Amino acid sequence: xxxxxxxxxxxxxxxxxxxxxxxxxxxxxxxxxxxxxxxxxxxxxxxxxxxxxxxxxxxxxxxxxxxxxxxxxxxxxxxxxxxxxxxxxxxxxxxxxxxxxxx
Numbered sequence: 001x002x003x004x005x006x007x008x009x010x011x012x013x014x015x016x017x018x019x020x021x022x023x024x025x026x027x028x029x030x031x032x033x034x035x036x037x038x039x040x041x042x043x044x045x046x047x048x049x050x051x052x053x054x055x056x057x058x059x060x061x062x063x064x065x066x067x068x069x070x071x072x073x074x075x076x077x078x079x080x081x082x083x084x085x086x087x088x089x090x091x092x093x094x095x096x097x098x099x100x101x102x103x
Contacts, residue, residue, distance in 0.1 A: 029082040029089065033045070033082055033086045051075060051079075053086055055073070057083060057084070066080040
């Protein structure tokens, strides 16, 4: 969970915001992320592609910028932002038990 929070904090510095500093209210991950059993075995991916959301998140975790990811995978920066919004929603919806004291 801490990794997801760190990723979201990092991305908030890298992605464009509206004038208030908040994510654009018009953009929703649902416009960019699809789950279709016939595509990528039903795993979440960027709409119109076979790029898995997990691949986008792995690249962010590896230090890539949204622009680099968008260029590498031929995505819009909004697709990268949507992947993070999707991950944030998953983090809010379920609790993943973490081992305490592990470093």
